[in-house]
Amino acid sequence: MGGVVRLVLTVSPMHARRHPWMHLDTCRRVSARQQGCRRARWGAVVLRSTREDDHAGVGLVTNMSTRRTYCSNMYILCSNSYMFGGHAYDAYMWTNTDRPYQDLPALPPSIEVETREVLKALTPAARALAALDAACRRLPDPSMLINTIPLLEAQASSEIENIVTTNDELFRAAHGALGEPLTPPIKEALRYRSALMAGFEALKTRPLTTQTAVDICSHIQGRPVVVRNQPGTFIGNPDTGKRVYTPPEGQDVLLDHLSAWERFLHADHGLDPLIVMALQHYQFEAIHPFSDGNGRTGRIINLLFLTQSGLLDSPVLYLSGHIVRHKDEYYTALRGVSEREDWQTWILFMLRGVEVTSRWTLNLIESVATLRASTEDRIRAEFPKLPVADITRLLFTQPYIRIDDVVAAGLAQRQTASRWLGELSDHGILQKRKVGRSVVFVNVELLGLLVHPLHR
Incomplete structure (x- = not known):
C-alpha cells in the first residue's frame, strides 16, 4: 500500500462511556495493533470508525513504535458505547514520503467536506464570483480583460x-514591444497564456478530459507530452x-487515477462546483501525471472547470495571484490533505482565493471603466474631429498600441493613424516609445492599473 499502514485502535468501553469526547493526547490507555507492518513510523493518521454511529477526527502520531498511541489534536466521539467489548477504529497512516502513494483514494472523499465552516466560506466566494461573471457579461467590450487577465494569470x-518575469515585461512581449530577445521565463509565461486560451477554445467543442490536461501541458512545455511512465519524480526541497x-x-x-478524476469532474455527486474545483485540483496535483508542468496545468484546469460549470463566461479569474501571494500556505494545505486528510483547510484556502480574486477583478473593472470614461472625455475635448469612441475602445483593449492596430481596426490609413497617435502622445494621453526600428504607444495609466496586481 505504498507508505500506508493500517492500524486498529481499540478504546476501552468504560473509558468511552465516561469520556465520549476523548482527546488522545491525554488518553494513554488506547492500544495500537499493527497489521501488515512490523513497526509504524511517525506520520499522519486518519481515524475511521468501524461503527457507523461513531465519528472520528484527524491528528498527528508522535510515536507508534511503543504500541501506545500518543496523538495531538485528535478527538474521537464514541457514541452508544457498551459495557462489553471495545470499540475498534481503523487508522490509515501515511508513513513514508519516499514511497509512491499508489492507493490514492478516489473522489469524493469519504469524510464530510461541506462542513459548517466550508459552507460559511462558500457563500461569499460564490457571490463574489457571480458578481464578477455578471459584470463581465455587461461589459460592452470585454476584450481588455480577455487580453490582460490571462497574462497576469500566466x-x-x-x-x-x-x-x-515582471508583468510589464510580459505585456511588452505579448504585444511585440519588448525590443530584445525573449528570455526563457517570458517564453514559458507566454506559452501558459496560449495554453489557457487554447483550453478555453477547446471547451466549446468537448468537455474537460484527461486529453485536455495532456493538450494543456503540451502547450505549456512547447512540445508533445505524455503521461509519465518513469519512476523517480521528486517533490520536495x-x-x-x-x-x-x-x-x-x-x-x-x-491512467486509472486520471480516469477516476475525470469521472468525478462530470459525476452527479451533489457538491457545489466551487468545492468540486478545490477537490479535483488537489487530486490532479496528487496524481502528478506529467514529468513537468503539473502545477500550471492544474491551475489552468481550475479556470476551465469554472467555465465549464457555467460560473464564468470567460477565463478572467486571477486565481494564481492569490496562490503566489500565499505560496507556502498553498503547499502546506496540499500536504495537509495527503498527510492527514485535512480537506477543510484546503477547501477554505481555495474558496478564499476565489472570493479575493473575484473582488480584485471587480475593482479592476470599475477602475478601468472610470479611467476609460475620463480618457474618452479628454480626447473628445481636445480632438473633437477624431472618432473618439472607437479610438478610446482601441486604447483600452491592451496597454500597448501600434500604428498597425489602428489600421487593422479599420479606423484610418497608416499615415493618418500615425498622426493621430502622435498627437495623443504629444498631449500626454499616450506615451511614445521606440522599440527597435518601430514605435509603440503606451496607455500608461491603464498599464499602471495592471502592473501592480493582487500579489504585489
Whole structure:
C-alpha cells in the first residue's frame, strides 16, 4: 500500500462511556495493533470508525513504535458505547514520503467536506464570483480583460514554479514591444497564456478530459507530452533533498487515477462546483501525471472547470495571484490533505482565493471603466474631429498600441493613424516609445492599473 499502514485502535468501553469526547493526547490507555507492518513510523493518521454511529477526527502520531498511541489534536466521539467489548477504529497512516502513494483514494472523499465552516466560506466566494461573471457579461467590450487577465494569470502561475518575469515585461512581449530577445521565463509565461486560451477554445467543442490536461501541458512545455511512465519524480526541497510527497508511479496506475478524476469532474455527486474545483485540483496535483508542468496545468484546469460549470463566461479569474501571494500556505494545505486528510483547510484556502480574486477583478473593472470614461472625455475635448469612441475602445483593449492596430481596426490609413497617435502622445494621453526600428504607444495609466496586481 505504498507508505500506508493500517492500524486498529481499540478504546476501552468504560473509558468511552465516561469520556465520549476523548482527546488522545491525554488518553494513554488506547492500544495500537499493527497489521501488515512490523513497526509504524511517525506520520499522519486518519481515524475511521468501524461503527457507523461513531465519528472520528484527524491528528498527528508522535510515536507508534511503543504500541501506545500518543496523538495531538485528535478527538474521537464514541457514541452508544457498551459495557462489553471495545470499540475498534481503523487508522490509515501515511508513513513514508519516499514511497509512491499508489492507493490514492478516489473522489469524493469519504469524510464530510461541506462542513459548517466550508459552507460559511462558500457563500461569499460564490457571490463574489457571480458578481464578477455578471459584470463581465455587461461589459460592452470585454476584450481588455480577455487580453490582460490571462497574462497576469500566466505571470503569477509561472512565478509559483519559480519562473519569474515582471508583468510589464510580459505585456511588452505579448504585444511585440519588448525590443530584445525573449528570455526563457517570458517564453514559458507566454506559452501558459496560449495554453489557457487554447483550453478555453477547446471547451466549446468537448468537455474537460484527461486529453485536455495532456493538450494543456503540451502547450505549456512547447512540445508533445505524455503521461509519465518513469519512476523517480521528486517533490520536495531541492536544497536539502528532503521529499515531502511521492506521487503514484506506473503509467497504468496514473491512467486509472486520471480516469477516476475525470469521472468525478462530470459525476452527479451533489457538491457545489466551487468545492468540486478545490477537490479535483488537489487530486490532479496528487496524481502528478506529467514529468513537468503539473502545477500550471492544474491551475489552468481550475479556470476551465469554472467555465465549464457555467460560473464564468470567460477565463478572467486571477486565481494564481492569490496562490503566489500565499505560496507556502498553498503547499502546506496540499500536504495537509495527503498527510492527514485535512480537506477543510484546503477547501477554505481555495474558496478564499476565489472570493479575493473575484473582488480584485471587480475593482479592476470599475477602475478601468472610470479611467476609460475620463480618457474618452479628454480626447473628445481636445480632438473633437477624431472618432473618439472607437479610438478610446482601441486604447483600452491592451496597454500597448501600434500604428498597425489602428489600421487593422479599420479606423484610418497608416499615415493618418500615425498622426493621430502622435498627437495623443504629444498631449500626454499616450506615451511614445521606440522599440527597435518601430514605435509603440503606451496607455500608461491603464498599464499602471495592471502592473501592480493582487500579489504585489
